[in-house]
Amino acid sequence: MNFYELIVIGGGAAGLMAAYASAKTAGQTESNTARKIRVAILEKMPRPGRKLMLTGKGRCNLTNLKNWEDFQAHVHPNPRPLRPAFYELSPEKLLQLMTEEGLETVVERGDRAFPASHRAVDVVDTLQKMVRNQGAQFFCGKEVTGIQRLPADENLSPDKVAAPRFEICCSDGSRWQCSSLIIATGGLAYPMTGSSGDGLRWARELGLAVKPTFPSLTALVPNGYKSVPDNSKTGCIIERDTPLSELGQLFRGLSLKNVGLTLYIDNTHVREETGDLDFTDGGLEGPLGFRFSRQCVHAMRNGAHIRVEIDLKPGVSEEKLAREQKDLAELLPGDIVRAFRTTALNRNNASAAPKGLTEKERLAFLLKHWSFPIAGYVGYERSVVTAGGVSTDEISPKSMGVKSIPGLYLAGEMLDLDADTGGYNLQIAFCTGYLAGQSAVKEMKKEN
Template sequence: MKSDILIIGGGAAGLMAAYGAAKALPEGSKATVTVLEKMPRPGRKILFTGKGRCNITNLKNWNEFSKHIRTNPNLVKPSFYNLTPENMVEFLESCGLETIVERGDRVFPYSHRASDVLDTIVDAVMRQGVKLLTEREVELVKEVPGGGFEVFCSGGEVFECERLIIATGGLSYPVTGSTGDGYKWAEFLGHRIVPCFPSLTALVPRGYKILEGAEPVMKGHISRETAMTAAGESLKGAKLKNINLTVTYDGSVKETEFGDLDFTDGGIEGPVGFQVSRKCVKTLMNGGRVAFSLDLKPGVPLEELTQRVKGLWNEIKNDPRTCEAKGGRGINGKEMYRILLGKLMPWDLIPGFQAWNPDILKASLRRNDYSSRGASGRMTYDVDLIMLAKTLKDWRFDIAGFVGYERCVITAGGVSTDEVVAKTMESKVRKGLYFCGEIIDMDCDTGGYNLHCAFATGLLAGQSAAKSLSLAYEG
C-alpha cells in the first residue's frame, strides 16, 4: 500500500502531524496522508490527561514556557512560534471546542472532558481527508534505497511512503499503546537514543510499601502494584496544601519547592512531588540517596509554632468540655492529642501523621495504688509538644524508590535532539524522516507543557513533510 506521507502513531503529536501535513498540501494535490495507530482508537493517552480533564496547553509566553521544558527547549522553539498556546486554543475553538483558563495559565476544555478534546482533534484530522487506520501495529521500518521508506505491520501489511513521521510517544502508561516501539526503529535508522527514564512520577517513602521479594525492573523502581504497608495505607488519600518540600540528594544538595502534595497508592505525588521527581529518579537510578522533609507550616517559624502548639494544648486542657466529658472523669491525653492535631492539620492526615510519628505520644501504665491486688492500672499519655512542633516543620521521609513507566506521566530521554532539525523536525541522519512528540529527548513539567510540545512539534513535522514533498513533486 502506498501513502505519500505516513505517520506512525495516532497520539497528540501524530494527529497534529496528520492535520498539519494534509492542510499544508497544495490545493488539488493528490498526495495522501495516512496515520497507522496500533490501538483500536487513536489518542488513547489524551483521555487520561489531566485526570480525565486534559490540560491542553499553557498560555505562558516563550520566556516563561521554556523554563518548564526540562531538556532541549531550543528544539521546541520554532515549533512553539509556529503553534503558540494561543494558536492552539484558537484552533480548538474554531473547531467548536470551548476552553477555560485555570490557575497557572493552564488551559482545559470548558466541559472538563478530555474526550471532547480528542474528538475535536480527530474530527479536524478526518475533515482534511487523512486516512486514519487503527489496529495497525508497526513492527519494522526500512529505508528504501533511492528514497522513501517501507513500513511493516504485524498483520503482514506493508506500506510505502515518501515521507515518514514517527510519533510513537515514549514508554509511559503502556496501556495507552505507548510502549517505546519507535526507539528501536530510530536507532536502526542511525539515531542516538538518549537513555530513557520515568519522570513526573510517584516517589515511594521507605515503609510505605512492602518491599520484600519485589523484583525491580530498574534500580530504584517500585511497581505501583506493590502492596502497601499499614503505615502507607494510613497516609494514602491525604492531600497537603501549601507546604514546603525540601529534598536532600546524597545527604547534601538541597532543593525546596512550595505547593501542594498528595499521598496516593503509588507514593508521594501532586504538583510539588512531580516537580522534584525527575532529579529524584535520576539520583535513585544512579544508586544515590534521596530524603524528603515536609514543612506543614512554612509561614510560621519553629519558635512561634512551638508556642502556638503549647497554647492550643492548654486551651484544650482547660476547656470545660474536656474536664466534664465522660461523666466528669475528663478525656485522656490520647484523645486530647487528636483534638490538638485536628487544629493543626486536615483530619484525613491525622491517622498517617500519628502512624509515622509514634514517639510524639508516649503511653505509660500508671499503677493504681488503690488496687488491693496491685496488678491493675491505668494508661496515661504524655504528648511531647516540642517534638510535635519540630515534626510539623520537619517531617522526614527516606525515599526508597519510584513508580516506573507503568504509571509515570512522561518519559525523559529519547531520540537525540542533536540529530533533529528544530525548524522542520526532520532527521539530520535520514532525509524524509521526521520525529515529533514524546519520542524525542524532551520532557516538561506538569501544566499543559508536555501536550503543547507534542501538538506543536507534530504540527511542524507534518507541515514540513508536506512542503518538502510538494517541492520534490514540483521539481
C-alpha cells in the same frame, strides 16, 4: 503494497496534529500540482488518542498559556530545540484552532487550558474530525513492526508526487511505502495506551542517538509505604499495584495543601518548594511530588539516596511554632495528626529531632522537618511521561526533520523533551507534530 506520499506512524496527540497539519498544507498547495499528496496515519490500537482520553484525569489539560519565557522553564532537559515549534503552534494558536474547529476551551488556575466540557473525549473527537476533514486516511489496528530506508529511485512513476524513500511493515503482513515519514509513537509511559517505545527502537536501528529514558511525573514511594521485602534494593521500581503496608494504608488519601517540600540527594539539600502533596495508593504524588519526581528518579537510577522533608507550616518559623505552641489538633487536620503521631512523633523513627531540644522545640522541629526516606518509584506502567528519548541534536528544530535522513520527521514524547504537569507535555506533542506535518509537505513540494 500501499503507497502514500506521507505516512504518520502513531495516532496520539503528536501524530494526529501531524496528520492534520500535513494534509492541510498539502491541500493548500494542491493547486500547484496536478497530483495530490496523500496522507495516511497508521495507529496500532483499535482507536486513536487512547492516552489523550486519560489526560488530566479525563479532563485533558491540553496546553498552558504561559509565554515562552515562562513555559520553557517547565521543559527538560533543554527547551531550546522546542522554541520554533512552540511559536509555529503557540498555546494561543492551538486554542484558536480548537475554537475554529468547534471545541470551546477554558483557562483555569496556573494558565492551564481544558475543553470547556471538561471531557478529554471531545478533544480526541475534534482532532479526529480535523484529520478526516483534511482528507488524511486513518488505518487503526495497524501495528508497525519495522521501517526500512529504500534506495533512491530516480524514475518517479506518474501516479506519485514523490518517490518512495521508506518501506513500513505491519504485524498483519501489510506493507506500505512513503516518501516522507513522521514517527510519533510516543515514549514508554502508560504502555497500555499503545506507547511502548517502538519509535525509540527504530530510531536506534536507523542510527540515531537515543538518550537514556526513565519515568517522570511518577509516584515516589516512601520507605515502608509498600509491602516490599526488607532486602529490596533502595531506589528501585515499586509498581503501583504492590500492596500498601499498614503505614501506607495510614497515609493513603492524605492531601496536604500548601506545604513545603525539601529534597535531599545523598543528604545534600538540593531543592525546596511549596505546593500541594497527595499520598496515594502509589506513594507521594500531587503537583509538588510530581515536580520533584524527575530529579528524584534520575538520582535514584544513578545510585543516590533520596530523602524528602515536608514542612507542614511553611508560613510559620520554627521558633514561633515552639513559642506559641498549640495543641496538634489545632494545627493540623485530624487525618494528618494521626499519620504524624504514628511516624514523626514515634521515637523509634529515623526522623527524630536533634538531641537536646525541649518537648515544644522538638514538636516544632518535626512539624517543619517531617522526613521521608524514599525507597523507590513507580515505573513506566503508571508514570505520566517518559524522560529521555531521541536526542534533539538529531533533528532540525525548524522542521523537526532528522538531519541525517531526508524525509524523516519525529514528533512528540519520543523526543528527549519532557515537562512538568500543567499542559506542557501535550503542548510539546501538539506543536512538534504540527511543525513536522507542515515541514514534511513543504519539503516534498520543494523537492518536486
